[in-house]
Amino acid sequence: MDFHGQHIVVTGASSGIGLVTAGLLAARGARVTLIARRADKLEEARQAIGGRTAWAVADVGDKAQLDAALDAAVHQNGPIHGLFANAGMTGGFTPAVAFDSDVFEQTLRVNLTSVFWAIQKVLPGMIEAQGGVILVTGSMSSKRGMAMNPAYVASKHGVLGLTRAIAVEMAPHGIRANCVIPGFIRTEALDRIPPEQQGKIAGRIPQRRMGTPMELAEVAAFLLSDAASHVTGQDWAVDGGVLESIEV
Numbered sequence: 001m002d003f004h005g006q007h008i009v010v011t012g013a014s015s016g017i018g019l020v021t022a023g024l025l026a027a028r029g030a031r032v033t034l035i036a037r038r039a040d041k042l043e044e045a046r047q048a049i050g051g052r053t054a055w056a057v058a059d060v061g062d063k064a065q066l067d068a069a070l071d072a073a074v075h076q077n078g079p080i081h082g083l084f085a086n087a088g089m090t091g092g093f094t095p096a097v098a099f100d101s102d103v104f105e106q107t108l109r110v111n112l113t114s115v116f117w118a119i120q121k122v123l124p125g126m127i128e129a130q131g132g133v134i135l136v137t138g139s140m141s142s143k144r145g146m147a148m149n150p151a152y153v154a155s156k157h158g159v160l161g162l163t164r165a166i167a168v169e170m171a172p173h174g175i176r177a178n179c180v181i182p183g184f185i186r187t188e189a190l191d192r193i194p195p196e197q198q199g200k201i202a203g204r205i206p207q208r209r210m211g212t213p214m215e216l217a218e219v220a221a222f223l224l225s226d227a228a229s230h231v232t233g234q235d236w237a238v239d240g241g242v243l244e245s246i247e248v
């Protein structure tokens with residue numbers, strides 16, 4: 001997997017999966033542009049990753065900010081060859097009957113609509129180049145229901161559908177789109193769960209442990225690379241076997 005000469009934009013790159021994947025892509029030769037809301041974390045990441053790493057601040061749920069960040073990415077690092085649309089939020093856990101409709105809309109905007117906006121923004125350049133790759137971060141909630149968070153489940157089902165739609169429409173242009181599905185990956189998002197609950201979760205994973213961001217990043221890098229040149233419209237879980245197991 002060699003990314004020399006390629007510019008890959010990673011959203012949600014100030015921590016967790018996005019940060020580790022950006023570092024791996026850069027280590028394999030890519031110029032990476034990091035997008036998230038926290039400038040201090042992005043600057044820390046830029047210094048840690050080194051090379052021609054650039055960053056731009058944006059709340060991806062704000063189309064004007066996202067567009068400006070993607071313009072800045074091109075300005076700093078040239079035409080975009082790959083987009084890893086990874087930023088996402090969990091939203092609150094509330095019974096469906098009481099779920100706040102503003103939170104519902106915000107979750108859909110950050111997790112789904114922003115991915116569409118980013119894809120729409122990078123596609124013209126990719127179509128012109130007759131090549132490019134898009135990777136979206138889904139969730140096990142892209143394929144399964146989960147109680148108490150209808151917004152998250154709907155948004156993550158949505159990004160998988162969006163990925164498939166883009167994959168089919170863009171295949172004739174040499175553009176691929178896939179969805180990587182984290183199971184339980186140890187990031188800031190999971191660190192917020194109380195330790196005893198984390199232990200219970202790990203016990204229900206067939207591998208009996210959570211995954212690391214690097215285990216996710218390796219699969220993300222593969223799907224973004226030319227090694228996956230005939231792979232499009234797919235979802236690939238990195239979950240220690242959870243999705244394929246029966247709950248008892």
Ligand SMILES: NC(=O)c1ccc[n+]([C@@H]2O[C@H](COP(=O)([O-])OP(=O)(O)OC[C@H]3O[C@@H](n4cnc5c(N)ncnc54)[C@H](OP(=O)(O)O)[C@@H]3O)[C@@H](O)[C@H]2O)c1
Pocket residue numbers: 011012013014015016017018035036037038039041058059060061086087088089090110137138139140182183184185186187188189190
């Ligand atoms: N870890 C898991 O087990 C797991 C499981 C299923 C799905 N996922 C998905 O994986 C993706 C990455 O999550 P993670 O686990 O790596 O969690 P994380 O460490 O909390 O990272 C989330 C990233 O998204 C960014 N972000 C959140 N809201 C944003 C917004 N409105 N605009 C711009 N950036 C935003 C955050 O940066 P700022 O705060 O700086 O903006 C951060 O860089 C998400 O899509 C999440 O749904 C993770």
